[in-house]
Amino acid sequence: MSQPDTKTRILDAAEQLFARDGFHHTSLRSITGQAKVNLAAVNYHFGSKEALLQAVFERHLLPLNRLRQERLQQVLEAAERAGRPPAADRLLRAFIEPTLAFRQAHPNNRAFIALIGRSMVEMDSTVRDCFSRLIEPLFRLLLCGLQRALPQLPPAILLTRLRFALSAMAHTMCMPDRTPLQIDSSSAPLDGGELAEQLIRFTCAGLEAPC
Numbered sequence: 001m002s003q004p005d006t007k008t009r010i011l012d013a014a015e016q017l018f019a020r021d022g023f024h025h026t027s028l029r030s031i032t033g034q035a036k037v038n039l040a041a042v043n044y045h046f047g048s049k050e051a052l053l054q055a056v057f058e059r060h061l062l063p064l065n066r067l068r069q070e071r072l073q074q075v076l077e078a079a080e081r082a083g084r085p086p087a088a089d090r091l092l093r094a095f096i097e098p099t100l101a102f103r104q105a106h107p108n109n110r111a112f113i114a115l116i117g118r119s120m121v122e123m124d125s126t127v128r129d130c131f132s133r134l135i136e137p138l139f140r141l142l143l144c145g146l147q148r149a150l151p152q153l154p155p156a157i158l159l160t161r162l163r164f165a166l167s168a169m170a171h172t173m174c175m176p177d178r179t180p181l182q183i184d185s186s187s188a189p190l191d192g193g194e195l196a197e198q199l200i201r202f203t204c205a206g207l208e209a210p211c
Helices: 006-021 028-035 039-045 049-082 088-105 109-121 126-149 155-174 192-208
Strands: none
Touching: 006 028, 006 039, 006 049, 006 109, 028 039, 049 088, 049 109, 049 126, 088 109, 088 126, 088 155, 088 192, 109 126, 109 155, 126 155, 155 192
């Protein structure tokens, strides 16, 4: 099996250390040590620590965003051809299914998910801003579709409910089998497909609830 190239090793190390220790508590020296490269290699491939963070996000988010955008566009175009509003559950499915599938695709993806989770709770906005810039166009497309699907909802209520839905998805991504409560359960955890299905049903019911 061929060894990862220098750029990939740097990205892998940065992703793991940013997720574990945080962006500001991770030094370039620790990244180069884990990647087994010299500092010149980081400067050559990325130029700065901030550019390296951007590359870490782009490596996963750009292909995932393309897939989610394609699926959202398919739902919107099908509804337009049929002369009806798009269905909220179809829009949520187009967004949620690829997102949860990403988590299951490879064990290494969980470090990236942890990095996103960290960005949501840290006081410093560096990582969060980087993530937000990449996700904003997709979020606006989803919101626009839901506005057409649920025109009866005032914009402020729809946006608030969508934030609730995204928070539920984020929790499912980061802790699919755990709750903050210590509850003993003998039931087996849901598999990836059923987990996505239950999340879609739950969030759709919340979005469609009367005001």
